[in-house]
């Protein structure tokens with residue numbers, strides 16, 4: 001059963017679709033707390049865009065959707081599972097949010113409308129690492145904690161390919 005009041009501040013929760021989310025969720029209008037019934041799983045794809053800057057696009061996993069399909073959906077281009085490889089698995093401290101980032105094979109060309117967007121600091125840090133890995137021609141797999149505001153992204157290399 002869903003709670004009626006905010007676990008943090010006690011304010012009555014409201015059901016609404018929040019920015020960047022695809023489904024309605026109970027949230028607190030006072031403190032911003034969101035009552036997720038499951039861990040939020042975001043999936044993204046890193047790809048080399050037009051010019052030199054790589055692009056990272058993320059979206060939320062839909063109920064019943066495979067992670068690989070979500071990654072391909074985030075790309076918005078025709079690509080197959082063979083074109084993507086896991087690059088980084090991130091989780092926040094509470095385990096309430098998970099983000100799986102795949103990298104896209106360089107054979108897949110992103111269309112012109114896939115332009116870099118203003119990204120949070122941890123995504124910019126991951127993009128910078130991806131650029132260095134691409135220059136070196138070596139793509140390890142990383143794990144990391146989703147950093148709180150003002151914290152840096154600490155990538156831990158767990159394997160290399």
Ligand SMILES: [Zn+2]
Nearest residue numbers: 006009028031
């Ligand atoms: Zn609250």
